[in-house]
Amino acid sequence: MAVSQDNRWQKDAADQNFDYMFKLLIIGNSSVGKTSFLFRYADDSFTSAFVSTVGIDFKVKTVFRNDKRVKLQIWDTAGQERYRTITTAYYRGAMGFILMYDITNEESFNSVQDWCTQIKTYSWDNAQVILVGNKCDMEDERVISYERGKQLADQLGLEFYETSAKENINVKAVFERLVDIICDKMSESLDTDPNLVNASKSTRLTDNPQPQNGSCQC
Amino acid sequence: RCENVKQLVSEVLRLSMASDPLLYLAQTHDTVAKIDALSDEMRTFLRLCLTVDSEDRPVPRNLLSHSLFRPFVISASLIPVPPHFPVIEPSLCLVDFAHYKAKLGAMEHEGDLLKDYPLTLDNDFLQEGERPELRGGKRDKLSERPLREVYHLWQLAGGNVEQELKKQKLVRIKPAILTLPSVMVVEGEFFGGGLHRRQLLESKTIILPLHNLRHRLAHIPPEKYYPLITQGECGTDELETSQLPLVIRERDVEYQFHRLLIFERLLQSYPFKAESILREARKDTLPFYRALVWASLLGVDGAVAHTYQQIDKETPTPTDRQIEVDIPRCHQYDELLSSPQGHVKFTRVLKAWVVSHPHLVYWQGLDSLCAPFLYLNFNNEALAYACLSKFIDKYLHKFFLRDNSAVIQEYLAKFSHMIAFHDPQLFNHLDNIGFIPELYAIPWFLTMYTHVFPLQKIFLLWDTLLLGEASLPLCIGVALLQQLKDRLLQFGFNECILLFSDMPDIDMERVVRESVQVFCSTPPSVTYRQHERPKPDPSKRSSPSPHLSQASQDLVMDAVPVAELKQEKCPRACGADLLELLAHKKSRSGRAKVLVVDIRPSDEFAHGTLADAINLPAESSITHEGLLVPGPQSDVLNSYRGKIICVMGSRHNWEHVIKFAESLVAQEFPRVCTLHQGVEVFRASGALVVPS
Numbered sequence: 001m002a003v004s005q006d007n008r009w010q011k012d013a014a015d016q017n018f019d020y021m022f023k024l025l026i027i028g029n030s031s032v033g034k035t036s037f038l039f040r041y042a043d044d045s046f047t048s049a050f051v052s053t054v055g056i057d058f059k060v061k062t063v064f065r066n067d068k069r070v071k072l073q074i075w076d077t078a079g080q081e082r083y084r085t086i087t088t089a090y091y092r093g094a095m096g097f098i099l100m101y102d103i104t105n106e107e108s109f110n111s112v113q114d115w116c117t118q119i120k121t122y123s124w125d126n127a128q129v130i131l132v133g134n135k136c137d138m139e140d141e142r143v144i145s146y147e148r149g150k151q152l153a154d155q156l157g158l159e160f161y162e163t164s165a166k167e168n169i170n171v172k173a174v175f176e177r178l179v180d181i182i183c184d185k186m187s188e189s190l191d192t193d194p195n196l197v198n199a200s201k202s203t204r205l206t207d208n209p210q211p212q213n214g215s216c217q218c
Numbered sequence: 219r220c221e222n223v224k225q226l227v228s229e230v231l232r233l234s235m236a237s238d239p240l241l242y243l244a245q246t247h248d249t250v251a252k253i254d255a256l257s258d259e260m261r262t263f264l265r266l267c268l269t270v271d272s273e274d275r276p277v278p279r280n281l282l283s284h285s286l287f288r289p290f291v292i293s294a295s296l297i298p299v300p301p302h303f304p305v306i307e308p309s310l311c312l313v314d315f316a317h318y319k320a321k322l323g324a325m326e327h328e329g330d331l332l333k334d335y336p337l338t339l340d341n342d343f344l345q346e347g348e349r350p351e352l353r354g355g356k357r358d359k360l361s362e363r364p365l366r367e368v369y370h371l372w373q374l375a376g377g378n379v380e381q382e383l384k385k386q387k388l389v390r391i392k393p394a395i396l397t398l399p400s401v402m403v404v405e406g407e408f409f410g411g412g413l414h415r416r417q418l419l420e421s422k423t424i425i426l427p428l429h430n431l432r433h434r435l436a437h438i439p440p441e442k443y444y445p446l447i448t449q450g451e452c453g454t455d456e457l458e459t460s461q462l463p464l465v466i467r468e469r470d471v472e473y474q475f476h477r478l479l480i481f482e483r484l485l486q487s488y489p490f491k492a493e494s495i496l497r498e499a500r501k502d503t504l505p506f507y508r509a510l511v512w513a514s515l516l517g518v519d520g521a522v523a524h525t526y527q528q529i530d531k532e533t534p535t536p537t538d539r540q541i542e543v544d545i546p547r548c549h550q551y552d553e554l555l556s557s558p559q560g561h562v563k564f565t566r567v568l569k570a571w572v573v574s575h576p577h578l579v580y581w582q583g584l585d586s587l588c589a590p591f592l593y594l595n596f597n598n599e600a601l602a603y604a605c606l607s608k609f610i611d612k613y614l615h616k617f618f619l620r621d622n623s624a625v626i627q628e629y630l631a632k633f634s635h636m637i638a639f640h641d642p643q644l645f646n647h648l649d650n651i652g653f654i655p656e657l658y659a660i661p662w663f664l665t666m667y668t669h670v671f672p673l674q675k676i677f678l679l680w681d682t683l684l685l686g687e688a689s690l691p692l693c694i695g696v697a698l699l700q701q702l703k704d705r706l707l708q709f710g711f712n713e714c715i716l717l718f719s720d721m722p723d724i725d726m727e728r729v730v731r732e733s734v735q736v737f738c739s740t741p742p743s744v745t746y747r748q749h750e751r752p753k754p755d756p757s758k759r760s761s762p763s764p765h766l767s768q769a770s771q772d773l774v775m776d777a778v779p780v781a782e783l784k785q786e787k788c789p790r791a792c793g794a795d796l797l798e799l800l801a802h803k804k805s806r807s808g809r810a811k812v813l814v815v816d817i818r819p820s821d822e823f824a825h826g827t828l829a830d831a832i833n834l835p836a837e838s839s840i841t842h843e844g845l846l847v848p849g850p851q852s853d854v855l856n857s858y859r860g861k862i863i864c865v866m867g868s869r870h871n872w873e874h875v876i877k878f879a880e881s882l883v884a885q886e887f888p889r890v891c892t893l894h895q896g897v898e899v900f901r902a903s904g905a906l907v908v909p910s
Contacts, residue, residue: 030540030543030544030582031543031544031547050547051547051548051586051669052543052544052547052548052582052583052585053582054582054583054586054660054661054664054665054669055660055661055664056657056660057719058715058716058719059716059719060712060715060716071712073712073715078582079582080540080581080582082579082581082582082620083581083582085621085623086623086626086660089656107539
C-alpha cells in the first residue's frame with residue numbers, strides 16, 4: 001500500500017510540477033459567498049446564480065510563491081449549520097482556513113466565534129486562519145463595519161480582509177496572504193523544531209490523499 | 219362456422235334494431251326478473267350505456283356525471299364534464315381513496331348491488347357495438363380530447379404558435395437592415411434600431427389550423443380513442459415505434475397519441491389502475507402526464523388539496539432564512555423556477571414540508587429535491603408537496619433527520635461496497651487515491667442527483683428511479699462511475715475531485731440502462747440498509763410464531779454496525795439470497811450463477827458445506843503477496859470470474875473471510891461478496907451436505 005502510494009505521488013508530482021500542496025478550506029455561514037469567492041479566485045468569474053453547496057466542493061489552483069510552485073487544493077464547504085458534523089470531518093490535514101462572513105448579515109458575523117472553535121477542535125494546531133468579510137461592494141446594505149470586523153479579528157488573533165467576489169476586491173490578496181503565512185509558519189517550524197519538517201512533509205504526502213482516515217467520525 | 223357468423227350477425231342486428239336493447243338482452247338471457255329488481259336509476263344508466271347509435275351514446279366521461287355516481291364524488295366541481303376539451307383535473311385522478319373505499323364498503327353492506335354492478339359493460343359494449351361503417355365517423359373524435367392534450371399533439375405535429383402569429387401578421391419582424399443602429403458611439407453604446415416588435419395588445423382571435431394534426435391521425439380508427447384498459451392490453455406494442463429509442467418515441471405524434479389516451483384513462487382510474495400505470499410506465503413515461511404518472515407511482519392518494527390547505531405555510535419559522543437563501547440558487551436556469559411566482563410557490567411547498575414533518579428538518583439540498591416536483595406541478599402546489607413527501611419517505615427515509623450521520627454513513631458504506639462488487643478495478647484505484655464516496659456522493663444521494671444534473675436529465679433519470687426499489691439510487695451511482703471510469707482510472711486525487719465538482723456531460727439514457735443492469739445483478743441483501751424504510755411484509759405479520767421461523771431467521775440480512783461496514787470492502791449477502799442463487803440451475807454454459815468458496819480448513823469443510831462449494835482454506839490459499847495459490851480449486855475459482863463469488867467462512871473467524879474477500883477484490887474479481895454471519899446460518903435449515 002505504502003509503496004503504491006509513493007509511486008502515485010511521484011507520478012502526480014511529475015505530472016503536476018509542484019513543490020508543495022496546501023489544503024485550504026473555506027468555511028462560514030450559508031450564502032456568505034464562499035463558492036463565489038472560490039470561483040472568482042480559481043476561474044475569475046462571477047455570477048449571482050450559483051448553486052448552494054451540498055456537502056463539499058473543490059477547486060485546484062497552482063500559484064508561485066518564493067520560487068516555489070504551490071498547488072492549492074481548496075475545499076468549499078456547505079454553510080448550513082447542520083452540515084457541520086459532515087464538514088468538520090474534512091478539516092483534517094487542512095493547512096489554512098478562510099473564515100468568511102457577510103458584511104450585510106449580522107448573523108453570519110455572530111457565528112464567526114463558533115466557526116473558530118470548530119477549527120480549533122477539528123484541525124491541527126498549526127492551521128492558519130484568515131477572517132474575511134465578504135460582499136463589501138454592497139455598502140448600502142452593510143451592517144458590520146470594517147472596525148467591528150477588524151476588532152473581532154484582533155481578538156481572535158486572525159488576519160482580516162474585507163473582500164468582494166463580485167467586484168473582485170481583495171480575493172487574490174486573501175489567498176496570497178494565506179499562502180504566505182502558511183509558508184512562514186513552515187519555515188518557522190523548520191528553524192525551531194526539525195521534527196516538524198517531517199510533519200509538514202508528511203502532511204503534503206499523505207494527509208491530503210488520505211482524508212478517509214479522519215473523515216468518518218461524523 | 220359459417221352458421222356461427224350468420225347467427226352472430228343476426229343477433230347483433232336484432233339487438234341494434236330493438237327499441238329497448240336492455241329489455242331485449244334481458245329477455246334473451248332470461249334475466250328479466252334480475253333487471254326488474256334493479257333500481258330505476260340503474261336501469262336508466264344501463265339504457266344509456268346501451269344506446270345503439272354511437273353518435274348519441276355518451277362517452278365514459280359523460281357517464282361519470284350520471285346520478286348513479288354521485289355518492290363517489292367528493293365535490294361535483296371536481297369532475298370536468300364540459301362537452302368538449304375538458305382539461306384533466308389532477309385532483310380528479312387523486313380522489314380521496316379512503317373516502318371511496320368507505321363508500322364502497324357501505325354499498326357492500328347494503329346488499330348485492332355491487333355483485334351485478336356492470337363495471338365492464340361499458341367497455342365490452344363499445345368493442346362489439348362499434349360498427350365498421352362508423353369508422354372515421356361524422357363526429358370529430360379529436361375534439362373530445364382535452365384541449366391541453368390537443369395542443370400538445372399539435373405541437374408535436376409541427377405546430378408553432380409564433381409561426382402562426384407571424385403568418386397572421388400579428389408578429390412582425392422588421393427587415394434586418396432596418397434594425398441597424400442609427401448612431402454608435404466610440405464606447406460601444408448604440409442608439410436607434412434594434413429588434414422591435416409591436417407590443418400593443420391585439421384582441422383578434424386566430425384559429426390554429428388543425429389539419430396537419432388531423433392528417434397525421436386520420437388513419438387511426440375511432441375505437442382507438444377509447445382504449446380498453448380493463449383487459450390489460452394497452453395496445454402500443456403493435457406500433458413499430460415502440461421499439462425505437464426514447465428520443466424518437468417522445469417526438470412521434472402517433473405514438474404519443476396512443477400513450478396519451480392510455481395514460482389518461484389509466485390516470486382517471488387511479489388508484490384502482492395503479493398496477494397498470496406502473497406497467498405502462500415501465501415502457502416509458504409520457505412527458506405530458508409525467509406529473510400525474512409520478513404521483514401515482516409514488517402512491518399519492520387521499521385528499522391532497524385538503525391536506526395541503528390545512529398546513530400553515532405563513533407563520534415564520536427558524537428555517538425560513540435558509541430556504542430564502544437557497545431558493546434563488548436552485549435550478550435558476552429554468553424560467554419557471556426563477557420567476558418571482560416560482561420563488562413564492564417554492565417557499566410555500568418547502569415550508570409546508572418542514573412544518574408538516576416535525577421530526578425531520580430542512581437540510582440544504584431539499585430545495586433541489588423539490589425542484590422537479592414543483593416544475594411538473596407548477597400549478598398544483600398541493601400535488602408537488604404530496605409527491606415530495608412520498609418521495610422522501612421512500613427513497614430518503616430518515617435522511618432528513620436532525621442527526622442523519624448514521625444514515626448517510628451507512629448509505630455511503632453500502633455504496634462503496636457496491637463499487638467493489640461491480641467494478642473492483644475502479645474500486646481499487648479510487649480506494650488507493652483516497653477518493654472516497656464521502657467526498658463526492660453526499661449530494662448524489664441526499665438530493666437523489668437533483669443537485670448534480672439539470673432538470674431535463676433528472677426527468678429521464680427519475681422516470682426509472684421511481685419505478686424501482688429504494689436501492690436503485692445506489693445502482694445509478696455505480697453506473698455513473700462506470701461511465702466516467704476511463705477518466706477516473708487515469709486521474710489522481712486532485713483531478714478526480716475536479717471532475718466531480720464540475721460534472722461532465724453524462725449520457726443519462728446509458729446511466730439508466732446500466733443502472734437497471736446493475737440492479738438486476740445485485741443480490742437484494744447486498745443493498746440492505748438498516749435505515750431504509752421497512753418494507754410492508756405481509757408474510758412476517760402472518761407468521762408470528764418465532765420457533766417456526768428460526769431457520770429462516772438465520773438466513774435473512776440484519777443490521778451490521780457502521781464501523782464494521784466501513785472496515786469491510788466487500789458487501790455481505792445473506793443466506794437466503796445465496797440459496798436462491800444456488801437454486802437457479804445452471805445456465806447453458808454449464809455454470810451456476812454463483813460460486814461458493816468455503817475458506818474453512820479442509821476438515822471442517824469435509825464435515826458439511828453447501829452443495830457445489832469449493833474449498834480454499836484461508837491459511838493456505840493466499841500467498842504473502844495476496845495472490846491465489848495455484849491449484850485445481852483456484853482454477854475453478856478463476857473460471858468463475860464474472861459470476862457472483864460468495865466467500866463463506868465461520869462467523870468465529872470473520873477476519874479470515876474479510877481478508878480472503880479483499881484479496882479477491884485486489885485481484886479484480888468482480889462480484890465478490892461474503893456470507894453474512896458465516897456458514898453457521900445454514901445449520902438450522904439443513905442446507906449443508908457432506909462434499910463428495
